[in-house]
Amino acid sequence: MDTVTETQSTVMTESHWQSAHAIAQTLVKQETDVNELGKTIAYLRSAINLNQAEAGARFFKYLKTLVNNGRTIGHSGRTLDYYRTIEKACSDYLLSYQTKPATMLHILGWVARLMRYYREGGAIEEDLEALAKRAPTISPQVLESERQAEIQAVAQTQNFQLRQQVEAVIKTIKGKAVTYELPGSIKLTVKEPKKYSDLEVGQVVTVEILEIRENGIPKKVQWVG
Numbered sequence: 693m694d695t696v697t698e699t700q701s702t703v704m705t706e707s708h709w710q711s712a713h714a715i716a717q718t719l720v721k722q723e724t725d726v727n728e729l730g731k732t733i734a735y736l737r738s739a740i741n742l743n744q745a746e747a748g749a750r751f752f753k754y755l756k757t758l759v760n761n762g763r764t765i766g767h768s769g770r771t772l773d774y775y776r777t778i779e780k781a782c783s784d785y786l787l788s789y790q791t792k793p794a795t796m797l798h799i800l801g802w803v804a805r806l807m808r809y810y811r812e813g814g815a816i817e818e819d820l821e822a823l824a825k826r827a828p829t830i831s832p833q834v835l836e837s838e839r840q841a842e843i844q845a846v847a848q849t850q851n852f853q854l855r856q857q858v859e860a861v862i863k864t865i866k867g868k869a870v871t872y873e874l875p876g877s878i879k880l881t882v883k884e885p886k887k888y889s890d891l892e893v894g895q896v897v898t899v900e901i902l903e904i905r906e907n908g909i910p911k912k913v914q915w916v917g
Contacts, residue, residue, distance in 0.1 A: 704802065711785040712799045716806035718781045726807045728774040732758075732782075733800045738875040740793050742861060742896070748790035755779040852901055852910050860899045860913070862891055872899055872913060880913055887915050 704712070719729065735754050739747035758775040782800075789796045852858075860872040863879060868888045871881040884891065891897070903912035 704798070708795070708799050708802075711789075712802040712806060715781045715785050715799075715803045716810060718784075719777060719803070720807055720810045722773070722777045724774045724777045724807075725770075726804055726811075728771065729778055729800070729804055729807070732778060733797065733804065736793060736797050736800065737877055740797060741873055741877050742859065742875070744793060747793035748796065751793065751796070752783065752787070752790065755782060852904055852908060854901060854904060856901045857898050857916060858901065859896055862893055862895045862897060865891060865893055870915070872897070872915075874899070874910060874913070878909060880910060882912065882914060884915055891915070 719726075732751075732755065736747065736751045739750045739754075743750075755775070756779060759772070759779050786796050786799065789799070858874055860874050862870060863873050864871040864881075865888060868883045868885045869881050870884045870888055870891060871879055873879050897915055898917045899913040900916045901910045901913050903910070905911045
């Protein structure tokens, strides 16, 4: 089963809700930009798809890197504060799930939704059981919208360039058509008439970006090694 599909069907336990609730409250009270949280969610999703066994450790290392380099890579004077708050909240409430990155991804998805809920007037000091009962059913359209936002966030973080070479996972091979998954779960299908017979599903390869859309997301790639 695809990792992303699996996380969407995960049932939130009471412990999961407590973590999501606590992180969302912390971030809202500190006035953290939910878009910056979205970028970390996108990174975790990408890390899971590349190597689930190492994704949790890579995620926490990534958060520390954001804090250490926040002044350089931040887009505003408050960006470093956002990174610090996100890193501390995740370390406080998600470190015990480090070996279960899919669970972390699911919890963080709800954190983002709860942050928007609180900012629209939802009571922060709310009973967890009541909150869980009132948790909205997320439609496929909403999930797709959130997915596109995550992909856009990854594109901004990665700053993809023409002729750049990046790692990709082979997801499917149908005839000569090969589907590659780039960082951020960006899936591109291209024909590889000279190499398709030598490739395997699940293999990690290097591809070169040949075209990029106006929104910064790669449009066409090819195998290079």
